[in-house]
Structures are given as C-alpha cells and as structure tokens.
Amino acid sequence: MKHYDLPLSPENAAMLRCGDIVEISGFVFTARDAAHKRMCEALNSGEPLPFDLNGAAIYYCGPTPACDGEIIGSCGPTTSSRMDDYAPALMEAGVKVMLGKGKRSPAVNEAIKRNGAIYFAAIGGAGALYKHKIKSCELVAYPELGCEAVRKLYIENVELLVATDSYGNTCLK
Amino acid sequence: MRTIKANDIIIPVADGIKRALTNVDCDALRLLKQAEKKETSPLCKWALGQIVQNDELAARENAYACQDCGQAMLFVSVGQDLHIEGELTAALNKAVENGYSTARKSVADPLTRLNTQTNTPAVIHYDITSGDRLCVRFMAKGAGSENMSKTYMLTPSKGTSGIVNCVVDCVKTAGSSPCPPIILGVGIGGTMDLCALLSKKALVFTSAKKRDDEIALEKRILDAVNETGIGAQGFGGNITALSAHVMTAPTHIGMLPVGVTIQCHSDRKFELFF
Numbered sequence: 001m002k003h004y005d006l007p008l009s010p011e012n013a014a015m016l017r018c019g020d021i022v023e024i025s026g027f028v029f030t031a032r033d034a035a036h037k038r039m040c041e042a043l044n045s046g047e048p049l050p051f052d053l054n055g056a057a058i059y060y061c062g063p064t065p066a067c068d069g070e071i072i073g074s075c076g077p078t079t080s081s082r083m084d085d086y087a088p089a090l091m092e093a094g095v096k097v098m099l100g101k102g103k104r105s106p107a108v109n110e111a112i113k114r115n116g117a118i119y120f121a122a123i124g125g126a127g128a129l130y131k132h133k134i135k136s137c138e139l140v141a142y143p144e145l146g147c148e149a150v151r152k153l154y155i156e157n158v159e160l161l162v163a164t165d166s167y168g169n170t171c172l173k
Numbered sequence: 174m175r176t177i178k179a180n181d182i183i184i185p186v187a188d189g190i191k192r193a194l195t196n197v198d199c200d201a202l203r204l205l206k207q208a209e210k211k212e213t214s215p216l217c218k219w220a221l222g223q224i225v226q227n228d229e230l231a232a233r234e235n236a237y238a239c240q241d242c243g244q245a246m247l248f249v250s251v252g253q254d255l256h257i258e259g260e261l262t263a264a265l266n267k268a269v270e271n272g273y274s275t276a277r278k279s280v281a282d283p284l285t286r287l288n289t290q291t292n293t294p295a296v297i298h299y300d301i302t303s304g305d306r307l308c309v310r311f312m313a314k315g316a317g318s319e320n321m322s323k324t325y326m327l328t329p330s331k332g333t334s335g336i337v338n339c340v341v342d343c344v345k346t347a348g349s350s351p352c353p354p355i356i357l358g359v360g361i362g363g364t365m366d367l368c369a370l371l372s373k374k375a376l377v378f379t380s381a382k383k384r385d386d387e388i389a390l391e392k393r394i395l396d397a398v399n400e401t402g403i404g405a406q407g408f409g410g411n412i413t414a415l416s417a418h419v420m421t422a423p424t425h426i427g428m429l430p431v432g433v434t435i436q437c438h439s440d441r442k443f444e445l446f447f
Binding site for chain 1: 216219220223224226227228230231234236237238239240241242275276277278279286288316317320348349350351352401402403404406407408409437438439
C-alpha cells in the first residue's frame with residue numbers, strides 16, 4: 001500500500017486515482033454541519049477563518065469525547081453529502097483534501113476537478129479503529145459547538161480509499 | 174398485582190446502553206464476518222475487514238463502535254397487570270442520560286439546533302401487553318442511516334412486487350450514505366405512521382413469530398437489494414444489506430403503506446425484562 005503525507009503536494013494529488021487504497025499521515029481539521037455553516041458565513045463576510053485553508057485537509061467528523069487519559073474518543077467519518085453545499089466554496093478558498101463517507105454531488109466532484117483536490121472515503125462506522133490512529137488533538141475553534149467544534153488532529157497511517165480523484169472521477173455508487 | 178419501582182430500572186437500562194454502544198449486536202457481527210468471506214469485490218472486502226476489526230476492537234477496549242452513538246429509541250412493553258411506582262418515562266430518560274454520560278450527545282432542538290446536552294429525550298414507544306412484566310428494548314439510531322429511511326403509500330394493486338420495488342428504490346437513493354452494508358426494517362400495512370413504526374419494530378422484535386409469506390418476502394427483498402451492486406460503503410459489491418426484517422399489520426382495503434427503515438451495520442441494541 002502506498003503511503004502519502006499531508007499536506008498533499010500537487011504532484012502526489014495528480015498521481016492518485018479513484019479506487020486506490022492508500023495510507024495517509026498528517027494534520028486534518030475536523031468540521032461538520034455547524035462548523036461548515038460558520039466557516040462559509042465567515043468567508044462571505046470577510047471575517048477570519050478558524051485555520052489556514054490553503055492546502056488544508058478537512059475531516060467530516062464529530063468525535064465522541066475523550067475519556068481520562070485519552071487523546072480522543074471514537075472518531076469515524078460522517079456523511080459527506082451534508083457538506084456538499086459548502087464544499088465548493090471552501091475548495092475555491094484553498095482546501096485540497098476532504099475525508100468523509102459516501103458519495104458527493106456532481107457540483108462537488110466538478111469543484112474537486114477544478115481545484116485539483118482529492119476526496120478520500122473513510123469507513124463509516126469504524127470510529128474505534130480511527131481512534132487509535134489519532135496521535136494528537138487540539139481544539140482550534142467554535143468550542144461551543146461541542147462535538148462539532150473544529151479540532152486539529154494528527155492522523156497516522158490511516159487506510160483510505162480515493163473516492164474522487166483530482167480529475168473528478170469517482171467510484172462511489 | 175405485581176409492583177416495581179420506576180427508579181429501579183435506571184441502573185440496568187443505563188448499563189445496557191453502555192454495553193450496547195461498545196458491543197455491536199452479535200447477529201450483525203456474525204453476518205459481517207460472513208459477508209467479508211463471501212464478498213468478491215476487493216474494495217468491499219477491505220471495507221468489511223475494517224468494520225469487523227473495528228467492532229472487535231470496540232468490544233475489547235470498551236470503545237464506542239461508532240462516534241454517532243445515535244438517538245436512543247426505546248420500545249417498552251408494559252404488562253397490564255403490572256403496577257409501576259413513580260414515573261416510568263422520567264426513569265427511562267434518566268437511564269438514557271446516564272447510559273450516554275460519556276458518549277456523544279447527538280440530540281438537538283429541531284428549530285434552534287441547540288443541543289440538549291443529555292442525549293434525551295429518547296424516542297419511546299409503549300405497548301400494553303398481557304401479564305405483569307415490563308420489557309425494555311433499546312436501539313441506537315444513527316442519523317446517516319435514518320436520513321435515508323422512507324415511507325411509501327402504494328395502491329393495493331402494486332402487491333408484493335411493489336413492496337420489493339419500494340425497498341430497492343429506498344436503498345438505491347441512499348446509495349453509499351447510510352454506511353452499507355445495511356440492515357433493513359420493512360413495515361407493511363396499517364397507516365402511514367404505523368408502517369413507519371412497524372419498520373422500526375421489525376428491527377427490534379427480531380424473534381417475533383413470522384408467517385411463511387413474510388419470511389419469503391424477506392428473502393426476496395434481501396436478494397433484490399443485493400442485486401443493486403452498491404456494496405459495502407458504496408464501493409461496488411454484492412453485499413449491500415446483511416438482512417431484511419418484515420413486520421406486517423392489516424391495512425385499509427384502499428391502501429398499501431410501506432415503511433423502510435435503514436439501519437447501519439453498527440447495530441447496537443438490547444432487551445431487558447423486569
């Protein structure tokens with residue numbers, strides 16, 4: 001299995017093809033419904049964003065709270081299509097990688113192609129497995145959103161499927 | 174008349190919830206392992222392997238099998254000869270709050286979207302039964318799969334083929350979103366609301382006695398759904414659903430209501446008798 005590090009270089013992004021299973025390490029930012037709404041509102045009004053979007057990877061995830069001594073609780077992907085209304089704007093603003101589960105809208109796949117981005121599918125319902133792959137977790141923004149707050153995670157050697165490649169090809173039903 | 178205290182059910186139900194959220198139902202896990210062996214698509218085989226690994230790890234380490242610990246659904250059968258001291262609904266919600274104390278809180282007001290912070294209120298359905306026992310059945314309902322569930326109001330002329338077509342339509346529309354391989358609950362008959370409830374009960378009362386035609390329909394539905402080629406996680410394969418469960422009720426001569434509940438593979442449930 002090939003290994004890639006985040007942030008993904010344009011050369012590496014161009015090498016990935018939908019249907020590839022690869023191993024990924026690096027920093028990702030968690031964001032789901034509520035955080036996406038806030039980030040897009042900030043983009044529209046010119047307010048500062050919670051993190052630098054340029055080349056960033058967003059993980060659609062709302063983890064369970066960490067118990068004593070843990071870095072994070074269970075943290076599998078949530079349904080990506082709920083973020084479809086927001087994803088193109090975030091890609092135009094610099095986001096290069098998305099991690100989630102399930103198919104994307106044609107508009108999102110088009111935006112992925114336009115921006116040379118990648119959409120990786122993680123396994124829905126495998127939150128305990130991903131918990132072990134998270135080596136650090138830092139609360140970055142919107143703490144009042146609870147599990148929907150933005151967190152910066154370091155993920156190590158996570159197996160992911162290239163679901164939409166930078167050419168806009170997708171392999172999800 | 175037998176008497177129980179409502180507050181006495183709080184600890185056992187809360188413990189049951191904690192156990193269920195970290196231990197995927199053994200039937201689902203057995204079917205997942207079978208699916209991993211049978212699946213011929215390499216991508217789906219990989220996905221199923223990851224799921225089995227996850228479920229075994231979660232049970233071993235007491236970790237939540239999925240971060241979406243769901244909205245709690247309770248199906249409560251109350252024997253009519255039983256006297257309950259105290260408030261049963263309040264006790265059940267307290268049990269849910271305690272059972273979810275370290276889990277993710279996923280319940281919010283539908284308009285303000287403010288989180289209730291306790292994962293309550295639970296969705297509770299009561300049945301009055303004969304005898305003097307109380308039975309509490311729990312199911313964790315995640316949003317990914319529930320968002321894809323549907324009801325259909327067919328005309329009687331559509332018959333069993335129409336029912337099968339509804340389920341296939343529902344599963345195809347859902348595609349990769351509800352975390353396939355899925356478990357299907359199909360409620361047939363009654364009214365629009367009852368068929369939806371039956372589709373949930375079909376998933377919870379799995380040991381209920383069934384007629385031969387209901388069993389045959391379950392097989393037909395499962396085969397048709399697995400023909401769709403969606404596969405585990407929508408990666409394209411031959412196992413889209415692990416099982417299909419049908420529950421029926423008589424309906425009006427002019428109706429054929431069909432409710433389809435999609436449950437994800439992370440099937441977390443239990444039953445407790447008092």
